[in-house]
Amino acid sequence: MDAVYIAGLGIAFLSVIVAFYAILREQDDLHRILLTDLAEILALVLIALVATDLAEALILPGLVVGISELMAISEVFLVKESLSRPRYSPLSIEVMDSAPAIMSLALVLYGIVLSGFSGGALAGVGAIFYFMCRGHDERFAVIETASGYAWALWIFAFFIFMVLPEYWLFGVMTAGGAILLKVTGKMSLVGTMRGGHNE
């Protein structure tokens, strides 16, 4: 067994113990959610210590599961404490009224150049920025529809890989473009979540 792995494992366990002890000590529920997230990250650290391609592939589902658990608990916490959503605009900075269009355009364009997951994330940031600044009276359903079709296209691309592997280039391009659209669409929804008009 690699010495580095052992050392890493030791440090990770030390952190786990610290995190668990903190959760034990903490009384405030909100802080406990945050500390739980900390502990969850340590689970990912344990996987990351394996440091192979497989470990990398395992972190993503672990992360997704962790985030969804966190969201579920946060939602329960909101309802439990009957916290209402803020009604005022949390950010009002002048530049947010003048800059968004050109910034978002640049981000989206660069995202399209990158394509795939990271491109989608970048373009999505651009879209979020736009929606955050310009308000969000956009047509929710249209974005969702586009992202749904993109997803179907993505799946379709996988079938190309499976059934007609010789057209792999077409499959890659389809999948890359579709995931770009989908991640963009989904991330831009983040900017419009929580209230606002929505048809």
Next chain:
Amino acid sequence: MIDFLLFAVFTGLLLHGIHRKAIARIQGRPGPPIWQEILHSLKFSFKETWIPATASEVLFVAVVLVALGIWSAALFILLLEGSILMLFGIYMLHKIVEHGLGLSSGSPYGKFGAIRSVISAASEIPLFATIGAIYFVTGSLQLSDIIAYQAANGPLLLLMPPVAAAMYIVILSKMHYSPFAIIEAKEIVSGNRTEHFGVWRAALDVAFSLKTFVLLYAFVLIFIGGIPFAAVLVLMLLLLLSLSFVCALCPMLSPYDTVTMQSLATALVAVYLVAVVVIA
């Protein structure tokens, strides 16, 4: 096979009757005749039957069928000398039956029974420790292998008494009138069985008689080994009478004490298990 099943049903009901009679005699009461539970089941099956208006109909009925199904399956696992891991699985699934019985009717008494059943989930863990210890010692979980091992090395009851004690506690916690039977304590009427009347109750009696038969039979097979069937029955009866003594002499514990006792038992078996592994 069906003949053995029916035999087990009636023997199980008879064992329930003997259990009641023994408890009554120990407590200085005359008690009902030993075939009382058989008559009971028949009586319930003749009674007018419907489903309470507040109940979740499908679940209300399905749980009864599940109870019958899992314990018939458990009996066949013993009969075919299958894996005791599956037996353990069925025993755990019985917990679901208890929850389902209590929750499906919408009755507050049933609900309390179900909640208590969740609380007393600690009672299942000693069985896990039992299975683990048996696996480490005999190297197999097939009942046929365990019986063969005992034929070669003597009964497991003498080889690892703490494990047998753990299983004894597990069986005890499922007996009627046991100190651990908080889920059907009188202060919540009949606990999770309160709303199951008529045919449903008769079917549950059949299922629970199978349960008693299976648990006693399993104990004898796992810890004594392969002996003639008549001797098995005698041993089952003796085991039942010892359980009756405990049930008759111990008061029913409060839910928290029950959980404490069961957790302690689990901890003791776990310590023993670790010791067995370390020595082995």
Next chain:
Amino acid sequence: MNSLAVPAIGGAELHVIEFGDIVNYFSPYTAMLFAFAVLFTVIAIVSRPERQVDIAFGGDAYYTKDIQPEQLKFQRFMAIACGLATLGAVVSGDVFNFTLFTSMVGITNIGIVAAYKNRHVLNAAFQYGIVAMIATVPLFGGAAIILATTGTLSMWELFGSAIAVPLIAKAFLVLGVMGEGMAPFYVAKAEITRAPGAPYVLIIHVSSLLLFLRVVEIVLSM
């Protein structure tokens, strides 16, 4: 290629379902667990929830609680999701997939009761959720340690006698699954049981019991 180690305690392998490198299999034991999970998922789909009767203290009045249709739909959806996650976990032939499905069960369990606006139930669901989340640390940690020490997550290789799985990894796996709702981490679950919607609430217990049964088999076989 896919044949389980001969003394597999769950019984001989009956059928293998491959999704690429994700392999699921049925042995008599996992088939039994699978059948049970299917049974209760179907019950959750077809049955109507019960109407809980509550007694008003200080009189003979009582009232029944009805579940609103939207809440019912949400609960039922979550219960079905929970059933499917359980199905995935009990037949998984891959330790990491098992842990993933286990944590998914944790999420859906919170979801089943989260829609019910009762302070006690929500409080319990919150505490249960925290425990379930913390439990993913030993759960994923166990799987990661198995991967690091043995180089594989496939049960076909792990169940063989050639590979020794460290005891700590096994203990972590069991601890993780127990954190998803077994004794002694189940305390909050008893309060959750108060929520109406028996067929859905029942799935919470079905899933955690089946996961526990599965992890027992995995840990003993390794």
Next chain:
Amino acid sequence: MGTGVTGAICIAAGASAALDMLPLWGAGLLIVVAFPFFVVLLGLWWNASEGEGDIPFIGY
């Protein structure tokens, strides 16, 4: 009707297992599925009807 069918399945399964026509686990599976229905349906078949009781309730 159902009582008869499920009862027949149980008996047939038991008999064919005894005659080696079915593997034991197969017969067991059949009985496990059929027996619960048999018990419940048997009870529902012979239990009292939902009509008037034969002793009128006269109150306490």
